[in-house]
Amino acid sequence: MRRGSNGPRVGSYNRKVVLDAVREVEGVSRVELAKRTGLTPQTVSNIVRRLIDEDLVVESGQVQGLMGKPRTLLRINEAAYHAVGVHFDPHEVTCVVVDLGGRVVARATRTPRPGSRPSSVVTLLVKAVESALGRAGLAPESVVGVGIASPGAIDAVGGEVIGPPNLPGWGRVPLRDNVAARLGLPVTLDNDATAAAMGERWVGGASRSGSFAYIYLGTGVGCGLILSDQVFRGSSGNAGELGHVSIDVRGRLCHCGNRGCLEAYISPAAIRADLGGDDLPPGGPQDWSEFARAVAAGDPRVTRAMDQAASRLADATVSLVNLLDLPRIVIGGRGLQGLAVSFSATVQARVNAHAMARGARLVEVTPTIVGENAAAIGAASLVLHSSYSPHLAALLADVP
Amino acid sequence: MRRGSNGPRVGSYNRKVVLDAVREVEGVSRVELAKRTGLTPQTVSNIVRRLIDEDLVVESGQVQGLMGKPRTLLRINEAAYHAVGVHFDPHEVTCVVVDLGGRVVARATRTPRPGSRPSSVVTLLVKAVESALGRAGLAPESVVGVGIASPGAIDAVGGEVIGPPNLPGWGRVPLRDNVAARLGLPVTLDNDATAAAMGERWVGGASRSGSFAYIYLGTGVGCGLILSDQVFRGSSGNAGELGHVSIDVRGRLCHCGNRGCLEAYISPAAIRADLGGDDLPPGGPQDWSEFARAVAAGDPRVTRAMDQAASRLADATVSLVNLLDLPRIVIGGRGLQGLAVSFSATVQARVNAHAMARGARLVEVTPTIVGENAAAIGAASLVLHSSYSPHLAALLADVP
Numbered sequence: 001m002r003r004g005s006n007g008p009r010v011g012s013y014n015r016k017v018v019l020d021a022v023r024e025v026e027g028v029s030r031v032e033l034a035k036r037t038g039l040t041p042q043t044v045s046n047i048v049r050r051l052i053d054e055d056l057v058v059e060s061g062q063v064q065g066l067m068g069k070p071r072t073l074l075r076i077n078e079a080a081y082h083a084v085g086v087h088f089d090p091h092e093v094t095c096v097v098v099d100l101g102g103r104v105v106a107r108a109t110r111t112p113r114p115g116s117r118p119s120s121v122v123t124l125l126v127k128a129v130e131s132a133l134g135r136a137g138l139a140p141e142s143v144v145g146v147g148i149a150s151p152g153a154i155d156a157v158g159g160e161v162i163g164p165p166n167l168p169g170w171g172r173v174p175l176r177d178n179v180a181a182r183l184g185l186p187v188t189l190d191n192d193a194t195a196a197a198m199g200e201r202w203v204g205g206a207s208r209s210g211s212f213a214y215i216y217l218g219t220g221v222g223c224g225l226i227l228s229d230q231v232f233r234g235s236s237g238n239a240g241e242l243g244h245v246s247i248d249v250r251g252r253l254c255h256c257g258n259r260g261c262l263e264a265y266i267s268p269a270a271i272r273a274d275l276g277g278d279d280l281p282p283g284g285p286q287d288w289s290e291f292a293r294a295v296a297a298g299d300p301r302v303t304r305a306m307d308q309a310a311s312r313l314a315d316a317t318v319s320l321v322n323l324l325d326l327p328r329i330v331i332g333g334r335g336l337q338g339l340a341v342s343f344s345a346t347v348q349a350r351v352n353a354h355a356m357a358r359g360a361r362l363v364e365v366t367p368t369i370v371g372e373n374a375a376a377i378g379a380a381s382l383v384l385h386s387s388y389s390p391h392l393a394a395l396l397a398d399v400p
Numbered sequence: 401m402r403r404g405s406n407g408p409r410v411g412s413y414n415r416k417v418v419l420d421a422v423r424e425v426e427g428v429s430r431v432e433l434a435k436r437t438g439l440t441p442q443t444v445s446n447i448v449r450r451l452i453d454e455d456l457v458v459e460s461g462q463v464q465g466l467m468g469k470p471r472t473l474l475r476i477n478e479a480a481y482h483a484v485g486v487h488f489d490p491h492e493v494t495c496v497v498v499d500l501g502g503r504v505v506a507r508a509t510r511t512p513r514p515g516s517r518p519s520s521v522v523t524l525l526v527k528a529v530e531s532a533l534g535r536a537g538l539a540p541e542s543v544v545g546v547g548i549a550s551p552g553a554i555d556a557v558g559g560e561v562i563g564p565p566n567l568p569g570w571g572r573v574p575l576r577d578n579v580a581a582r583l584g585l586p587v588t589l590d591n592d593a594t595a596a597a598m599g600e601r602w603v604g605g606a607s608r609s610g611s612f613a614y615i616y617l618g619t620g621v622g623c624g625l626i627l628s629d630q631v632f633r634g635s636s637g638n639a640g641e642l643g644h645v646s647i648d649v650r651g652r653l654c655h656c657g658n659r660g661c662l663e664a665y666i667s668p669a670a671i672r673a674d675l676g677g678d679d680l681p682p683g684g685p686q687d688w689s690e691f692a693r694a695v696a697a698g699d700p701r702v703t704r705a706m707d708q709a710a711s712r713l714a715d716a717t718v719s720l721v722n723l724l725d726l727p728r729i730v731i732g733g734r735g736l737q738g739l740a741v742s743f744s745a746t747v748q749a750r751v752n753a754h755a756m757a758r759g760a761r762l763v764e765v766t767p768t769i770v771g772e773n774a775a776a777i778g779a780a781s782l783v784l785h786s787s788y789s790p791h792l793a794a795l796l797a798d799v800p
Contacts, residue, residue: 003417003438010410017403038403153757162759172759211635223723232627234725235611238757241722247649248660249715258718258754260648315649318658322641323623323723325634354658357553357638359562359572 014039018047022057022074023101024205029063029071048074055080056100076100082138084129084146084185085199085380087192087373088121088175089218089334090166095128096373097136097143098380102203104373106136114166118173125175126182145186147379148175149195151220156237159189165219165255190233190382192216192375193240197224198231199370199378200330202385207369213326214368215242215317216375217288217333217343221263223320224378231382243267245316262316266309275305292338310343314350321355321363332368334375340367414439418447422457422474423501424605429463429471448474455480456500476500482538484529484546484585485599485780487592487773488521488575489618489734490566495528496773497536497543498780502603504773506536514566518573525575526582545586547779548575549595551620556637559589565619565655590782591633592616592775593640597624598631599770599778600730602785607769613726614768615642615717616775617688617733617743621663623720624778631782643667645716662716666709675705692738710743714750721755721763732768734775740767 014037021036022028028036034044051057058077062070078101087094090112097106108131110124129146133139153162159176180187190198197214214224221243225232233239243263244256251260252270264270268287275284285294285302294302317329329351331344348365352358368374414437421436422428428436434444451457458477462470478501487494490512497506508531510524529546533539553562559576580587590598597614609629616622621643625632633639643663644656651660652670664670668687675684685694685702694702717729729751731744748765752758768774 153760155760162757227627227632232724235727236725236757236760238760239723239725241725241756244722244756245645245719246715247646249647249712251648256754256756258756312649315646319645319719320723322644323639323720324632325636325639325641327635354656356641356644356656356658357562357636360553360555360636360638 014043015047015051018044019051019056019076022051023076024209027060027063027073027075029073031071033074078103081144081384082136082142083144083380083383084132085195085376085378085383086125086129086146086148087195087376087379088125088148088150088161088164089192089375090151090164091219093121093125093128094373094376095125095132096376096380097132097138098377098384100384102199102377102381102384104377106132106138107373108132108135116167118170118175118178121167122175122178122182125179129179129183140183140185143185145188145383146179146183147195147381147383148179148187148189149192149375149379150175150189151192151218151222154189154191154237156189156233159187161189186383188379188383188386190379191222191224191237191240192218192378193222193224193242194231194233194237195224195376195378195382196222196332196368196370196374197226197240197330197378198385199374199381200224200332200368201226201229202381203370203377208328208330210328211324211326212328212330213240213242213320213324214330214332214374215313217266217313217331217336218375219269219334220267221313225324227324231385242316242320245319247312247315247319262312265312271305271309275301287335288333288339289335289337292335296338306339306342307346310339310346311350313343314347317347317365318351318354321351322357325357325361327361327363329363329365330368331365332370332374334372337371343367414443415447415451418444419451419456419476422451423476424609427460427463427473427475429473431471433474478503481544481784482536482542483544483780483783484532485595485776485778485783486525486529486546486548487595487776487779488525488548488550488561488564489592489775490551490564491619493521493525493528494773494776495525495532496776496780497532497538498777498784500784502599502777502781502784504777506532506538507773508532508535516567518570518575518578521567522575522578522582525579529579529583540583540585543585545588545783546579546583547595547781547783548579548587548589549592549775549779550575550589551592551618551622554589554591554637556589556633559587561589586783588779588782588786590779591622591624591637591640592618592778593622593624593642594631594633594637595624595776595778595782596622596732596768596770596774597626597640597730597778598785599774599781600624600732600768601626601629602781603770603777608728608730610728611724611726612728612730613640613642613720613724614730614732614774615713617666617713617731617736618775619669619734620667621713625724627724631785642716642720645719647712647715647719662712665712671705671709675701687735688733688739689735689737692735696738706739706742707746710739710746711750713743714747717747717765718751718754721751722757725757725761727761727763729763729765730768731765732770732774734772737771743767 060075176189193216216222223240223242246260248260252264254261254264460475576589593616614624623640623642646660648660652664654661654664
């Protein structure tokens with residue numbers, strides 16, 4: 001059942017629309033803001049006055065148009081608020097402190113021991129947050145909240161991770177509430193690819209508006225979906241499992257129980273097994289950054305394996321584009337820097353040659369602009385976004 | 401860039417919210433409407449008065465609660481407005497006239513000659529609409545508009561079909577504007593599966609709220625997506641090409657140019673070819689309704705072929721659910737009545753056993769409640785829906 005909309009809701013929504021427009025345009029006048037948002041100059045002026053009072057927006061310089069008075073330019077006060085983002089990857093916990101502009105002001109990492117119990121991972125995670133906040137010189141009370149990005153399936157409602165990869169025996173763990181209780185801060189839990197997509201949207205501003213998929217290559221293969229400028233999480237918070245799109249129903253058995261999943265072919269572990277697995281020298285490539293180094297060094301076997309991985313990624317992406325008719329695909333992930341350009345080129349060529357509606361639109365496939373720490377930055381930006389960006393749903397009356 | 405929201409926009413949105421609530425609940429009081437929509441009793445009362453003035457809502461009976469005055473019940477005036485829906489299928493053009501309650505009040509069909517030119521199909525289509533309106537006893541001016549549902553790729557902006565199946569040499573044809581010029585009515589063009597999904601949402605009311613995919617099995621395999629109560633069309637109006645999700649990247653060559661597309665295995669033409677194609681007796685099964693009859697008659701080969709088709713559909717649906725994390729899948733299509741129950745059962749079992757987030761939610765897979773003519777009814781309901789249902793985007797100021 002749809003809810004109606006009423007005055008106070010509209011006011012708070014318009015406030016976020018104005019704030020978002022100030023964020024997207026570097027230096028913008030009130031007149032320009034009214035044009036861009038469709039709001040009256042009076043409404044914009046009132047909202048801007050309050051944003052300045054709250055220290056979220058600052059006046060910064062003037063510009064002289066062809067006629068009339070010079071116009072005062074407005075900018076976001078990036079240092080006004082911060083959020084913490086944590087990428088909970090079983091191999092490494094990365095924690096960043098991010099300001100309102102999406103800039104990382106401090107970072108800390110911790111390495112969980114293999115097979116860690118939930119309680120020790122919660123402690124590790126809390127220590128990483130405290131360490132990053134200490135480096136940033138920020139007290140917890142000046143922080144809006146903490147976002148945790150986790151691989152694998154989650155229960156968004158309960159804030160639980162469900163059997164995370166490489167941590168056997170975890171089952172369901174209420175990570176969100178356990179961390180919140182220890183830190184005394186609001187905590188949100190999201191899929192890591194969703195977080196990375198939101199980071200791309202937040203940092204990329206106007207160049208990442210509209211709809212796109214962020215393909216996140218890490219230990220597995222995830223995909224964050226931004227549809228019409230909103231995060232799309234699905235009914236249980238598990239949308240975007242591109243790694244479990246089957247490219248061959250009679251293919252390899254995947255750890256999820258299905259056959260032919262993309263992840264069973266292009267996860268770093270699967271690629272390493274294809275390259276010879278345990279027969280490789282102990283120093284052989286293990287993850288995307290090591291594959292990238294081997295390609296740069298001219299290793300022909302690894303180069304062929306990467307070409308094949310890009311090709312399989314392209315196969316699944318054609319299906320993704322056929323289902324969602326997306327105008328843009330972003331590719332990123334842990335250690336992927338040296339490979340993202342060639343992967344993007346392969347996927348872009350295939351999608352525009354093979355997708356069903358190739359006559360109707362061109363799909364742009366491009367490496368991430370966020371780079372390393374995308375999921376952690378994204379987790380922080382999800383906190384900032386939910387506090388400071390307009391959500392259409394926020395226009396609606398609360399459910400009683 | 402997000403647009404702001406202002407007073408008149410909110411008023412018109414709330415009007416649609418109230419109308420939608422009256423539509424979804426059979427017989428509802430003003431007090432109940434205020435509760436359901438979150439609007440104040442005064443706002444609801446004002447909106448209802450105007451809806452009654454416009455003949456969209458009627459008072460109908462009273463109910464006595466535990467205390468206080470008896471409450472007047474409100475119902476939608478189903479006969480107040482009508483829309484025409486046309487399913488432009490190359491084998492048969494189906495035209496229905498639908499009232500505000502989603503009920504079909506008249507129907508007409510026409511069979512295009514194979515290889516028809518665009519101009520003669522436009523004439524056929526216009527005649528079908530005129531014939532259906534004549535049977536309904538409605539003048540064109542009492543009709544809100546015409547929705548056309550078309551298979552294959554479309555250009556939503558230009559209102560063009562792009563190379564429809566079984567009509568070689570068409571290229572791009574501006575079907576929307578050609579039909580609008582001939583009928584003097586507003587015309588919209590949509591994908592047939594999208595239209596069927598919207599028909600299911602419109603007719604199903606509360607039982608089809610939220611998010612679902614409508615898998616439409618006809619000449620090909622389409623899929624309409626309703627995400628958070630809104631039609632999701634994608635950037636060019638071509639979302640939902642489930643038939644072109646590849647289930648085997650080294651599999652059969654599809655007419656789209658890609659390999660292993662679901663449609664290359666489970667379109668009626670592909671199934672017939674697998675059954676022996678031209679060797680079959682001329683009266684052998686050709687489409688879903690004939691397959692269904694053969695299964696009902698106990699034909700073991702066709703029964704095996706249907707089991708295999710359901711299984712392949714399940715394979716692709718697991719990928720769909722892994723990507724979109726949907727709580728519900730609806731299965732329908734031309735002539736599928738006798739098969740929809742068994743297909744739904746196969747797909748439901750597989751999705752809940754194999755999807756990645758199976759631990760986080762149960763997916764319901766169910767036959768359509770709209771049945772035959774789903775795409776035509778859906779095309780009409782898209783017209784009614786865009787006129788009378790709340791769209792969040794309608795809250796936003798116009799782009800200048």
